[in-house]
Amino acid sequence: MSTLAAVDLRGETVVLRRARADDVAAIVALLAADELGAARDGVRDAGDLAAYAAAFRAIDADPAHILLVAELAGQVVGTMQVSFLPGLARRGALRAQVEAVRVAESARGSGLGAAMMGWAIEEARRRGCVLVQLTSDKSRTGAHRFYQRLGFVASHEGMKLAL
């Protein structure tokens, strides 16, 4: 089975598991529901759907990436991608990188985000990573406080160049 963890939140069981191809629509809906993602994500036509499906296959085929969903009562209520990246720096350290963390409006405040990140941090330790890294848009000040409570330090500038 693809279950990674089961967590109890407010007396309900949320299953963290690897995403399947048939979860892609629900994940895209979470990405598009986000204030910054609204302009960038969503399915307008078959071309978009094909692009998301191709990206899913690329992620799913590579053991360096885990695309995770959180399922509650048959509904996808959260998602996150964790990638494990080799590098020479820091004595040849493996690092875990977290991208595209989203929790459904209905599940906010339940501790789901912390449970998902807690799983990612434990998995990073299990694989021998020396650090977990992520970038968060500077407008997401609530998210920064959330990550700081988990122990993250905003030590770096996150720089992006659109092509």
Add this chain to the structure above:
Amino acid sequence: MSTLAAVDLRGETVVLRRARADDVAAIVALLAADELGAARDGVRDAGDLAAYAAAFRAIDADPAHILLVAELAGQVVGTMQVSFLPGLARRGALRAQVEAVRVAESARGSGLGAAMMGWAIEEARRRGCVLVQLTSDKSRTGAHRFYQRLGFVASHEGMKLAL
């Protein structure tokens, strides 16, 4: 051949090429020569050397990563890792991530850093990436200005959790 590009800098030809196993010591020396890397990198014993060699093999074996060196007159004077990461966000966009950019003291101010980044940006375009991303320690203000001149925007907080 592993040559990726040849660039003319001040009348001398610098070759950008994929790193080989026998470049690892020179790359580690560049990482350790850095003010922040001095405490984190360097070869103290055979264990360190084995860790760097293992990381090199992991990078080299995976086509998602390119570990590059810049060679001038037989000497390694620069290094950079570029990784190509699939994700669902931004309509299933591939993104390029740049890590561990270093230029030898002797080659600073020659335009080598810009040439290396220019190559990375072109390679990212060629592979269909929609963005290039990197994080840079907040103390490296000169580096931030350099990346901004290349078009990067410091839009994100770069957050790290040491394990």
